[in-house]
Amino acid sequence: MRLHRSALAALTFWTCASVAEPLPQDWVDQARAIGYEAANSNIAYSVVESLTTEVGPRLAGTEAEARARDWAVSELTKLGFDSVTVEPFEVPLWERHIERGRIVAPGEQPLVLVGLGGSASTGDAGVKGAILRVESPEALQALADGSAKGKIVFVDQVMARTQDGAGYSAAVRKRRETGEQAYRLGAVGALIRSVGTSGHRFAHTGQMKRAGTSDLPVVPTAAVSGADADQLGRLLDRHDSVEVELVLTSEYLPAAQSGNVVAEIKGRTRPDEVVIIGAHLDSWDLGTGALDDGAGVGVVVAAAKALMDAMPEGPDRTLRVVLFGAEEVGLVGAKAYAQKHQADLDNIVLAFESDFGAGDIWRLDHGVADDALPLIKSMTAMLSPWGVIPGKPGATGGPDISVLAQAGVPVITPLQNGWDYFDYHHTPDDTLDKLERHSLDQNVGVYAAILSVALREGVYFK
Numbered sequence: 001m002r003l004h005r006s007a008l009a010a011l012t013f014w015t016c017a018s019v020a021e022p023l024p025q026d027w028v029d030q031a032r033a034i035g036y037e038a039a040n041s042n043i044a045y046s047v048v049e050s051l052t053t054e055v056g057p058r059l060a061g062t063e064a065e066a067r068a069r070d071w072a073v074s075e076l077t078k079l080g081f082d083s084v085t086v087e088p089f090e091v092p093l094w095e096r097h098i099e100r101g102r103i104v105a106p107g108e109q110p111l112v113l114v115g116l117g118g119s120a121s122t123g124d125a126g127v128k129g130a131i132l133r134v135e136s137p138e139a140l141q142a143l144a145d146g147s148a149k150g151k152i153v154f155v156d157q158v159m160a161r162t163q164d165g166a167g168y169s170a171a172v173r174k175r176r177e178t179g180e181q182a183y184r185l186g187a188v189g190a191l192i193r194s195v196g197t198s199g200h201r202f203a204h205t206g207q208m209k210r211a212g213t214s215d216l217p218v219v220p221t222a223a224v225s226g227a228d229a230d231q232l233g234r235l236l237d238r239h240d241s242v243e244v245e246l247v248l249t250s251e252y253l254p255a256a257q258s259g260n261v262v263a264e265i266k267g268r269t270r271p272d273e274v275v276i277i278g279a280h281l282d283s284w285d286l287g288t289g290a291l292d293d294g295a296g297v298g299v300v301v302a303a304a305k306a307l308m309d310a311m312p313e314g315p316d317r318t319l320r321v322v323l324f325g326a327e328e329v330g331l332v333g334a335k336a337y338a339q340k341h342q343a344d345l346d347n348i349v350l351a352f353e354s355d356f357g358a359g360d361i362w363r364l365d366h367g368v369a370d371d372a373l374p375l376i377k378s379m380t381a382m383l384s385p386w387g388v389i390p391g392k393p394g395a396t397g398g399p400d401i402s403v404l405a406q407a408g409v410p411v412i413t414p415l416q417n418g419w420d421y422f423d424y425h426h427t428p429d430d431t432l433d434k435l436e437r438h439s440l441d442q443n444v445g446v447y448a449a450i451l452s453v454a455l456r457e458g459v460y461f462k
């Protein structure tokens with residue numbers, strides 16, 4: 001059977017009244033059975049538990065990330081993948097050292113903050129300046145060159161809490177651009193309200209544009225916790241001037257080794273046609289990266305293992321699990337992957353990634369050809385026992401997979417519920433205890449069910 005373009009359109013008009021037309025009902029039944037079985041395994045949780053315990057934080061380019069690769073090779077080999085390889089590449093390495101801040105006037109108070117990845121260093125002496133508060137990156141950009149001389153810029157934009165993570169992409173601009181905009185304004189340092197939704201008093205780190213990656217250098221830049229941003233705001237409402245001292249020391253080190261870990265289950269009848277599922281192996285240095293992205297690693301590895309168990313003779317197509325390195329510092333692993341496999345991207349039938357925590361999958365977004373939309377509709381109906389509803393076009397497939405999507409690879413995003421993801425994201429609070437096991441299991445079930453269809457010969461998404 002070939003589900004593609006005109007054939008697929010014809011199949012849409014089948015008279016047999018299946019909930020999941022145009023997928024044959026026995027495919028749907030089989031996919032659900034594989035998914036139910038997969039959701040019953042304990043593999044995803046034990047993978048995350050093992051990674052976060054035995055390796056812990058694993059910043060891109062560090063010795064810890066290298067240990068994570070060794071861990072992955074050993075675990076994936078034990079699980080019985082046909083091949084497990086490391087594809088190395090180099091990554092710029094930035095390390096934080098001392099980070100502290102305080103309000104020095106009108107009266108002394110501590111500040112809870114964390115440096116942003118790629119920040120310039122203040123040196124041991126630190127910097128001191130009056131706060132110039134703006135409410136958004138747009139407002140910051142509108143200020144004239146040199147208009148914040150000697151000051152510390154503070155971008156105090158609140159991120160919206162949403163189930164689909166829509167608030168994040170808007171908030172990330174603040175994190176990326178503040179350091180270089182503050183340089184343009186002549187500031188000595190910069191603060192942002194953390195990109196996060198937490199009520200706790202942790203600050204959220206994350207990558208900013210680094211010195212040397214754009215026309216402008218950057219100033220020393222940190223994120224303050226939401227509570228500290230509120231406190232600064234109240235002080236600024238009461239006083240003409242609020243002065244802050246920042247000590248943010250960090251270092252750019254020579255380019256370091258990173259790598260993608262690639263594991264395959266070889267296809268039986270169409271080994272050259274590949275379905276990719278991805279997650280990223282690196283994490284920020286503060287927590288143990290249980291949600292970001294240990295959970296994703298657990299989900300894709302467990303789903304692949306479920307397929308292996310359900311199809312001992314092998315799927316029609318090749319299933320490739322890619323555990324990307326150096327995602328957090330700028331999708332470095334994803335770009336290296338796309339470059340290395342450039343000649344081969346046409347053979348990727350479908351790609352998707354788990355990198356949004358461990359919440360339930362509730363929507364199936366897609367970035368496929370129009371001809372494949374009836375197929376997506378059927379797959380969504382197939383996933384209804386897990387509570388999945390129809391999604392939107394324009395999906396990126398996930399951060400790493402977005403690089404492949406831009407190169408024309410068909411993608412889907414099985415969208416997770418990210419309601420509380422940004423409470424923990426990039427903080428010391430991203431730890432194993434935050435995982436909801438039943439949600440992690442639901443994810444594995446949905447992934448396995450999708451794979452059982454996508455790995456079939458003749459199913460096309462472009």
Ligand SMILES: [Zn+2]
Nearest residue numbers: 280292293355
């Ligand atoms: Zn991530």
